[in-house]
């Protein structure tokens with residue numbers, strides 16, 4: 001039994017769905033669960049729609065119309081017969097959003113977000129499932145909310161593993177005896193049947209949850225890159241494919257910000273010793289990357305770049321040292337405002353962290369910290385993490401950059417840098 005996961009980029013247009021069909025056709029006699037994200041940038045669009053509705057702006061229905069049109073264009077290419085049931089099924093998914101929009105927003109934002117944004121995945125899987133049946137690949141559409149259960153933390157649902165495993169095992173293995181199954185990534189349900197989501201880019205994690213519960217042989221994430229590369233091609237010209245990676249290295253790379261796989265994906269697979277393949281949906285014969293239990297270390301240095309970093313330096317006002325009680329106070333405030341620390345460093349009298357400038361609550365956090373500490377802020381920095389570094393790799397990334405903060409251990413080097421002004 002295997003799990004395949006297709007992200008938004010792989011199904012961003014009709015050609016993408018047709019390509020998915022070609023990949024799945026080769027596996028139609030396997031036991032296969034297919035997890036699919038929302039198409040293209042639909043999640044971003046539905047996020048904007050949710051905010052527009054919540055703040056009662058006047059572009060809410062335009063945004064809904066955009067989402068409808070986008071999927072309609074895909075439907076028209078895939079199903080020339082306009083009476084195909086896919087049209088009706090997709091329309092019904094959008095009706096769920098319409099119903100919400102009819103009333104003024106009374107519920108909390110995060111709750112509304114999950115109810116609206118989840119429609120992206122429900123629509124995409126409806127289209128994919130119909131299309132596969134249409135080309136003769138027999139499959140059943142499954143609502144992931146009947147299987148993946150979470151707590152009530154909207155937008156960051158935490159998986160209730162026991163009930164999730166029970167529900168998955170009680171139905172899915174039998175269903176897979178008869179046909180393939182198509183389901184949504186990213187979404188789940190509370191025990192009271194309210195829709196939750198697992199955090200942005202969470203479809204990889206969904207695939208891992210299903211795979212772990214089903215004791216799958218392998219998971220394959222189909223991507224628009226050839227596999228896990230030693231750097232994001234967005235920042236680096238000469239990237240290299242890492243053919244094999246240990247779970248530990250994969251966790252470390254994603255922890256430091258490699259975006260190729262969602263950070264939560266690896267652990268459930270590692271627990272069950274399930275191999276994770278990361279492969280290209282464009283070049284499907286290419287072997288890609290295998291992530292599994294291996295003694296080997298990362299064969300080549302790997303680079304992770306995070307731009308738009310803000311350095312926050314915190315100094316106690318009373319010149320007291322940075323000691324445990326200050327640190328725990330500071331950490332609890334970062335936790336309270338849900339701001340993730342990408343790098344930290346402390347000296348006797350100050351504590352410095354690098355965070356993403358995009359954090360929603362930075363202003364509140366700073367106001368709060370300033371009540372008790374002297375706080376300094378430096379914008380426009382870049383964080384470079386190198387796993388399995390050596391001096392040559394450090395020199396390579398430091399061209400025209402100035403180091404603001406640096407941390408090294410035997411495997412990892414983190415450099416917080418600023419671009420030097422051109423001379």
Ligand code: ASP
Pocket residue numbers: 007008037038043044120185186199200201202203204
């Ligand atoms: N559609 C969701 C997102 O874009 C989940 C995912 O793609 O993994 O965040």
Ligand code: MG
Pocket residue numbers: 007008009037038043201
């Ligand atoms: Mg996505």
